[in-house]
Each structure stands twice: as structure tokens, then as C-alpha cells.
Amino acid sequence: MTTATATPVRRRAGVGTFWRYLVVRFLLIIPTVFILVTMVFFLMRLTGDPITASVGDRLTPDQLQERIHQAGYDRPIITQYLEYLGQVFTGQFGRTITDNQLISDVLLRYGSATLELAIYALLVAVIVGIPLGMLAAYLRDRWPDAVLRILAILAYATPVFFAGLLLKLVFSVGLGWFPIAGRASTRTEIVLSKLHDPTGIYLIDAFRSGNAAAPGDVLWHAVLPGLTLGLLTAGIFLRLVRTNVIGTFGREYVDAARSRGVSEYRLVSRHAFRPALVPIITVIGLQVALLLGGAVLTETTFEWRGLGFELAFYLGKRDFVAVQGIVALLAVIVALSNFIVDIVAAVIDPRVRF
Amino acid sequence: MGIRERIRRLPIIHQLRQSVGLQRGMLITGLVITGFFVLLAIFGPLFAPYSYNQLRLDGQLFGAQDPPSAEHLLGTTVGGYDVLSRVIWGTRTALLAIVVSVVLSIVIGVLLGLVSGYFGGWLDRILVVVADAVYAFPSLLLAIVAAIVISGGQSSFWGGITAAAISITVVFVPQYFRVIRAEVVRVKSEAFVESARVIGASTARVMFRHVLRNSTRTLPLIFTLNASEAILTLAALGFLGFGIEPTAAAEWGYDLNRAKSDVTSGIWWTAVPPGLAIVLIVLGITLIGESLNDLADPRLRTRRRAEGATAEGATAVGATAVRATPVGATPADQVAATEPTAREELGETL
Numbered sequence: 001m002t003t004a005t006a007t008p009v010r011r012r013a014g015v016g017t018f019w020r021y022l023v024v025r026f027l028l029i030i031p032t033v034f035i036l037v038t039m040v041f042f043l044m045r046l047t048g049d050p051i052t053a054s055v056g057d058r059l060t061p062d063q064l065q066e067r068i069h070q071a072g073y074d075r076p077i078i079t080q081y082l083e084y085l086g087q088v089f090t091g092q093f094g095r096t097i098t099d100n101q102l103i104s105d106v107l108l109r110y111g112s113a114t115l116e117l118a119i120y121a122l123l124v125a126v127i128v129g130i131p132l133g134m135l136a137a138y139l140r141d142r143w144p145d146a147v148l149r150i151l152a153i154l155a156y157a158t159p160v161f162f163a164g165l166l167l168k169l170v171f172s173v174g175l176g177w178f179p180i181a182g183r184a185s186t187r188t189e190i191v192l193s194k195l196h197d198p199t200g201i202y203l204i205d206a207f208r209s210g211n212a213a214a215p216g217d218v219l220w221h222a223v224l225p226g227l228t229l230g231l232l233t234a235g236i237f238l239r240l241v242r243t244n245v246i247g248t249f250g251r252e253y254v255d256a257a258r259s260r261g262v263s264e265y266r267l268v269s270r271h272a273f274r275p276a277l278v279p280i281i282t283v284i285g286l287q288v289a290l291l292l293g294g295a296v297l298t299e300t301t302f303e304w305r306g307l308g309f310e311l312a313f314y315l316g317k318r319d320f321v322a323v324q325g326i327v328a329l330l331a332v333i334v335a336l337s338n339f340i341v342d343i344v345a346a347v348i349d350p351r352v353r354f
Numbered sequence: 355m356g357i358r359e360r361i362r363r364l365p366i367i368h369q370l371r372q373s374v375g376l377q378r379g380m381l382i383t384g385l386v387i388t389g390f391f392v393l394l395a396i397f398g399p400l401f402a403p404y405s406y407n408q409l410r411l412d413g414q415l416f417g418a419q420d421p422p423s424a425e426h427l428l429g430t431t432v433g434g435y436d437v438l439s440r441v442i443w444g445t446r447t448a449l450l451a452i453v454v455s456v457v458l459s460i461v462i463g464v465l466l467g468l469v470s471g472y473f474g475g476w477l478d479r480i481l482v483v484v485a486d487a488v489y490a491f492p493s494l495l496l497a498i499v500a501a502i503v504i505s506g507g508q509s510s511f512w513g514g515i516t517a518a519a520i521s522i523t524v525v526f527v528p529q530y531f532r533v534i535r536a537e538v539v540r541v542k543s544e545a546f547v548e549s550a551r552v553i554g555a556s557t558a559r560v561m562f563r564h565v566l567r568n569s570t571r572t573l574p575l576i577f578t579l580n581a582s583e584a585i586l587t588l589a590a591l592g593f594l595g596f597g598i599e600p601t602a603a604a605e606w607g608y609d610l611n612r613a614k615s616d617v618t619s620g621i622w623w624t625a626v627p628p629g630l631a632i633v634l635i636v637l638g639i640t641l642i643g644e645s646l647n648d649l650a651d652p653r654l655r656t657r658r659r660a661e662g663a664t665a666e667g668a669t670a671v672g673a674t675a676v677r678a679t680p681v682g683a684t685p686a687d688q689v690a691a692t693e694p695t696a697r698e699e700l701g702e703t704l
Contacts, residue, residue, distance in 0.1 A: 007446050043503045146376050153644060157636035161593050162610060162629035165617050173620045180618055223615040286490070293494035297590055301614065313499065323502075327495055327594055334490055 018346065025342045029335045036331040037088050040324055041081060050097055050320040063200075098317045106155035106310060111329070113183065113293050113306035116201045117229060120222050121291060124230025132234075133241025138268045140246060148238060155179040155235025160294045164228040164301035171224060182304035184218050227304045229294050233287060240283050244276035251275075278345050285341025289334050293316050381645035388640025395445040404439040407601045426657035429623040441627045444602035447515065448635060452584045454519035455526065456577060462523070463530025464566070464573075470531070470563055471538030482535070485528035496585050497521035515598065518591055522584045533576060544568075570683045579641030582636040589632050604631050 006099050030252075043049070051068050059067070068074055093103035136148040172180045179185065183202055185223050202218045248254070249272040258264075259269050296308030303309065307326055314322035429437050454568070470478045486497065500521035541547065542565055550564045592598070592607020599608075606628035613625035 032487045032490065035484055036491055039488075040499055043499050048373060060383055143700050149644075153637060153640050154633070157582070157591050157640055158633050158638075159593070159607075159610075159629070161590070162625070162632060164615065165610065165625050165629065169617050169620075169622055169625065174616065198503050289490060290493040293492040293590075296494060297593060300594065311498075315502075320502065323498075325498065330495060331491060334492065338490055 016160070017292055021346055022343060027338055027341050032335045032338075033088075033332055036082075036335075037085070037328050041084055041159050042332070044076060044320050044324055045080075087150075093328070094321060096314065096319055098314070098319045098322075098324040101240055103322055106322065107307070107325065110305060110307045110310050112199060112201050113304065114292075114299070114308060116203065117222070117295055117298065117304055117306055118291055120226030121233055121294075124226055125233035128230070129234035129237025130241050133238040134245055134268050134273060136238065136242040137245035137249060137272070138264070145242075146311070149242070152235040152238040155238075157232050158203035158226060158232075159297070160232045161301045163231065163298040164298055166229055167224050168301070178224050179221050183221050185215075185221070187213075217321055225247050225298050225304050227296045228301070229291070232294055233291060237280075237284070238285060240280055241273075241276070244279050245272045248272045248275045277347055281348065282341055282345055285337055285344075287348075288337040292330055292334065359576045377645050377648055380641045381394070381536030384638050384643075384645065387634060389641060391445055391635045391638065392449065394442060395449040396444040397454060398445055401442070405443075406420055407435070419451065436607075437623055439628050440604040440609055441606070441631050444606045444628060444631060445635070446447055447598065447603045447605050448585050448588060450515050451518050451522070451588045454515060455522040455584045456580055457697075458519060459526035459530055459580070460577070462535050463527045466527070466540055467531040467534030468561060468566055468569075471535035478535075485531045485646045488521040488524070489532065491530040493525040493583070493587065494590050496525050497591055498594065498596060500524045501591055515603070518588045518598070519584075519697045521540060521591065522587050525587065526580050526583075528571075529576060529580070533573075534569055543563050575643060575646050576645060578639055582639040582643065585636055585639075610651070686700075 047271065051071060051073060052064060094106075095102055104175055136145045139145045149324070168180060171177050181187075199208075203215060203222075207238065245268065249268070251272075254267055254271050258267055262271070292308075295306065296311055298304065299306045299308035300312045307330070311323060311326045312318075314326070466481060470481045497518075498521075501517055504520055547560060547564050549632040550560050555564070588605070589607035589610070592605045592609075593611045597609060598605045609628040610625060613621075613628075616622075616624045
């Protein structure tokens with residue numbers, strides 16, 4: 001069997017290859033997470049101990065020594081490091097210094113909020129970015145392509161927090177169409193807080209609460225943050241889809257399909273898009289990192305109480321134990337999503353598993 | 355090679371001559387915007403109405419959150435600074451941060467990539483794994499961690515710029531490392547490197563003269579991509595409160611941070627000007643990068659049909675140029691067409 005590739009690819013047949021690939025990829029997560037977590041730990045400790053950083057200016061030297069001793073920051077760094085690795089492994093990061101909360105609680109409570117925001121943003125990005133990217137590729141070098149490309153560059157050039165501030169200025173303050181900040185109005189928050197087993201994803205909780213007004217209210221609050229983060233990502237999707245569809249659109253089999261009378265719409269959306277999907281999915285996976293960074297800024301702009309908002313809050317308080325916990329969790333999420341992307345790419349295109 | 359020929363081969367000028375139609379328009383627009391900001395950074399403070407940290411004129415305090423007026427063309431901030439002056443002075447901070455961070459990361463990244471790719475072995479493997487791990491990490495978070503380490507938060511003018519620049523460097527080094535290493539691995543097995551070794555050239559000479567010189571073709575592209583990312587990262591750090599203090603320098607991200615609550619009460623003049631400045635400068639640099647990227651990739655380059663063809667004609671041909679063997683394509687273009695690796699290594703993965 002031959003495939004139309006520029007470079008011949010050696011392949012090993014058999015059912016076992018896929019599973020071996022999966023296991024190897026999974027094992028590769030471990031060094032990635034390990035390196036990141038180690039780096040974060042040692043970088044953070046270079047600044048000194050977390051107690052002095054957060055509350056050092058409010059305590060007498062004696063009290064400070066006392067608290068450092070209690071928290072165990074006067075022990076050898078290696079001991080602390082091993083203990084920290086254990087914490088990462090079990091997900092128990094201890095308590096925040098400034099407000100004495102369990103960090104695992106913070107992660108669980110606010111992680112779902114960030115997840116919800118990221119899902120809205122991805123929806124916006126996929127709905128806006130992918131069709132427009134195909135359109136730009138099809139009309140390559142004509143004026144719609146030029147306009148779309150410039151819009152995509154603008155979406156990239158606008159810092160996500162500035163985009164958020166602008167949207168807020170126009171649609172919340174100016175026109176009064178959308179709420180200024182937060183994830184829900186106070187009334188809905190109260191309804192939701194009465195649920196005894198909340199998922200933390202407000203839309204789901206709102207439906208489960210049985211309150212008729214709650215889902216609409218939650219969605220209303222999500223429009224601007226979702227758009228802000230989504231449009232940033234949509235610009236990247238557009239560029240990516242355009243480049244890759246242009247790459248496949250010139251192939252002979254597309255000509256062959258056209259000569260068979262396949263419609264132009266089908267040519268773009270099927271024949272050219274399918275083979276372009278592997279690089280697109282790979283890069284979309286890499287965007288998870290960008291999405292998380294963008295989420296930090298979007299959440300801060302809209303006071304969307306998720307991991308990013310909490311991260312900024314604890315950063316402001318110089319509570320580096322909390323920061324370290326949040327950053328470690330995000331590192332794990334990024335490594336996991338890269339793993340999933342590799343697997344999906346391998347399922348779509350068998351040539352990836354070498 | 356005559357002087358004129360040399361000038362034609364200079365990076366940007368070569369691409370300007372090569373480009374046509376929309377790509378040329380993008381490149382020129384980008385160059386004009388970027389050039390404007392460079393001039394503004396150098397001479398702007400001469401024209402700025404006030405200094406970036408000036409709070410009073412003739413002993414009289416500026417008002418806080420004053421709307422635009424004759425004395426303050428863009429109004430004043432919540433801290434009582436003049437918005438226009440801070441936007442102008444901010445250009446200098448932004449450009450300095452770019453220069454410091456990009457120079458640092460090129461030097462470190464290129465050296466590591468060269469050594470790693472040339473010698474291979476266990477050092478290479480470790481560096482690749484570490485670079486991949488860092489590369490996958492959200493760059494903003496990494497920059498935050500680095501900023502905590504370097505300055506513990508806020509700091510002086512140079513301290514702040516260096517902290518921001520080093521934070522950005524940490525993010526960029528893996529990118530340069532990956533690209534240069536890939537090129538070095540490719541180049542080092544070429545015949546001319548072998549022959550240099552056979553003649554008896556020292557390792558250092560082979561590395562720097564033969565391998566490095568032939569591995570840097572992709573650098574201008576990453577440079578432009580990173581320059582715009584540097585500005586966005588600096589602004590994001592400032593927005594999160596890890597910026598430079600207003601008394602030490604003007605920084606757009608910090609101003610936007612302070613403008614956050616202004617927006618809620620409908621005050622637009624503190625948020626919009628610094629934000630637009632960021633958008634414009636990033637737009638300018640990205641336009642340059644984008645067109646350089648397209649020009650370097652034969653699949654995406656819009657071609658001239660022949661010398662003297664009009665721009666319109668060439669643009670129309672562009673759609674079919676991918677399939678037809680283009681007139682005037684150099685052998686290098688044809689090689690590159692069968693090995694379109696540069697693109698993944700560069701822009702599109704950002």
C-alpha cells in the first residue's frame with residue numbers, strides 16, 4: 001500500500017504498535033511534570049522562604065523564626081524538596097500562608113471555574129476560527145483573505161486583558177447589555193450555594209438547581225469573558241487552518257476530486273480539511289498552555305473567580321506556597337493535554353506512530 | 355559582489371524586493387508602524403508634555419482621573435499622572451525590554467543549541483527534554499515565577515526591565531534552542547563540514563564558522579515573533595502587578611492594571627491609550643514577522659510571474675503558483691518545497 005507522501009515513512013505493522021506508542025507517550029509525561037515541578041520549586045526557594053515573603057513585614061523577628069520553624073522551612077532544602085514531591089504526588093499541598101486554606105480545596109473549587117471558562121472560549125474559537133480559516137484558504141490572496149488575516153493578526157496583537165476591558169467598556173458600561181464582572185448575579189449565587197453537591201461548573205449547577213432564571217443568568221455572565229478569551233484563540237485557529245488547508249488544497253487528489261465534479265464546498269470542507277487536521281489538532285493541543293495563560297488574565301479582568309483569579313490574588317499577597325500549588329497543577333494539566341493530543345493525532349493518522 | 359548587490363541581499367531589503375501585492379503591503383505597513391515606535395522611543399520623551407512620573411506643574415497637583423483637556427490631551431490617571439506622557443515614555447520601556455530579552459535569549463539559546471546539536475550525547479538528550487518541558491509550559495506562568503525570583507515583585511527602572519527581560523528570556527531560550535539545534539544537526543553531516551574537519555580545522559572553528567553560519571537562516575523570523583511576544587508578556591506581567599513602579603518608569607501594563615476599575619465607572623481615557631499603543635506596536639512587528647514567514651515558505655509565497663509583471667497579475671497567479679513549477683524558482687526553493695519543516699518550528703506553533 002502506498003500513500004502520497006513526499007518522504008517515504010517506514011512503518012511497522014501490527015496491533016501492538018499503537019498500544020506501545022500510547023504507553024511510551026504516557027511515560028513521557030512523568031519527566032515533563034517532574035522537570036517543571038522541580039524547576040518551580042527551586043526557583044521559588046531562591047527568593048527565600050515563603051513566610052518571610054508573605055508576612056515578613058508584619059511580624060517581629062522572633063515571631064518570624066517561630067513560624068518558619070513551625071512550617072519546617074529551616075530544614076535542609078533536600079528534605080523539603082522530597083516532601084514537596086510527595087505533596088505533588090498526592091495532590092496535598094498544605095495550607096496557604098495568608099488565609100490558611102487547604103490548597104487542594106482551592107484547586108478543586110476554582111479549577112472547575114477555569115475549566116468552564118476554557119470550554120466557552122474553545123467553543124467560540126472553534127465556531128469562529130475554523131470556518132473562517134477554511135474560507136480564507138479558499139479565497140487565498142483575494143480581499144476576504146486579506147481582511148480575515150488582518151483581523152487574525154489584530155486578535156493576536158490585542159492583549160487579552162485589553163480586549164476584555166474594551167468589551168466591558170462598550171457592552172457593559174456603555175450599552176449596559178452585559179454584567180460588568182463575576183460569574184453570576186448575587187441571587188443566583190445564593191441559589192447555587194444551596195446545592196449540597198455542587199460540580200463547580202455553574203451552568204450545570206444552575207440547571208440542577210431547578211431555578212428557572214439561573215441558567216440564563218449564568219450564561220449572560222459568561223458571554224464577555226468567553227468572547228474575550230475565545231477571540232484570542234480564534235485568531236490563532238484561523239491562521240493555522242488557513243496555512244494547513246492551503247498546503248493540502250494544492251494536492252493532485254483535490255484536482256482529481258474537482259474533475260469528478262465534487263462541489264467546491266465539499267472540496268474545502270472534506271478533501272482539503274481532513275488531511276490538514278493532524279497539524280491543526282497538534283497545535284490546538286499546544287494552545288492549552290496559551291489558553292491557561294490567557295485565562296489568568298481574562299479571569300482577573302472580569303473577576304471570574306477561577307484558578308487564574310486566585311493565582312493573581314495570591315501573587316499580589318506574595319503567598320508563594322499557594323502560587324506553587326496552582327502552578328504545579330497547571331503544569332500537570334498542560335502535560336496531560338499534550339499527551340491526549342499525541343494520542344488523538346495517532347488515531348487520526350497512523351503514520352504518526354513510528 | 356558589488357555594494358549594490360550586497361545591499362539587495364540584506365535581510366529586510368531582500369524580502370521587500372521579493373514581495374508583491376498584499377504581502378508587500380503588509381511588510382511595508384509593519385515596517386512603518388515599527389519604525390514610528392522606534393523613533394518615538396528615541397525622540398518621544400523630547401516631545402512628551404510631561405515626565406512619566408510628574409505629578410505637579412508649578413507646585414500645583416494634576417487632578418486624578420481628569421478627562422482629556424488642553425493641559426492633558428488624554429487626561430490623567432487615577433494616580434494623577436498625565437496619560438499621554440506615560441504612553442510616550444512607555445515606548446522606551448517596551449523597546450528596551452524587547453532588546454534586552456531577545457539579545458539575551460539569542461545568545462544563550464544559540465550557544466546551547468550549537469553545543470547540544472554538534473556534540474550530541476547525554477548532554478543533548480537532557481537539554482532537549484528540559485527545553486521541551488519548558489516550551490510546553492504556559493509562558494506567562496513561567497514569566498511570573500521568574501519575575502518572583504528576580505525581583506520579588508516590583509523594582510526600579512533597570513531592575514524592573516531586567517527582571518521582565520530575564521523572565522521573558524526564560525520563555526524564549528527553548529525556542530531558539532530547538533530551532534538552532536535542529537539546523538545544526540542537519541548541517542553538521544553536510545560534506546563541507548566533513549571536509550573542514552579533514553583539513554584539520556579546530557572544533558571551535560568548524561562549529562562557529564562552518565556550522566553556525568549555515569544554521570541561522572530562520573533567526574529573523576523567530577526574532578520578530580518573539581519581539582511581539584516580549585511586549586505582550588511585559589504588559590501581562592505589569593497587568594498582574596509584577597510590573598515596574600510608576601515612579602521608576604512608564605509601563606503600559608501597569609497603567610492598564612490601574613485603569614481596570616476606571617473602566618467600570620465609564621472612564622475610558624486611562625485604559626484605551628496604553629492599550630492601543632500595545633496593539634499597534636505588536637501589530638507592526640507581527641506584520642513584519644508574518645510577511646517574512648510567508649516569504650520564507652515557498653508554499654505560501656505569492657510569486658512574481660516574471661520580471662516586470664504587475665503586482666495585480668502576480669497576485670492572481672499566486673493561487674495557482676503552488677502547483678505549477680514557478681518560473682524563476684531557485685534550486686533552494688525546490689528543496690525547501692519538499693521539506694517544509696521551517697513552518698512548524700517557527701510561527702504557527704505559537
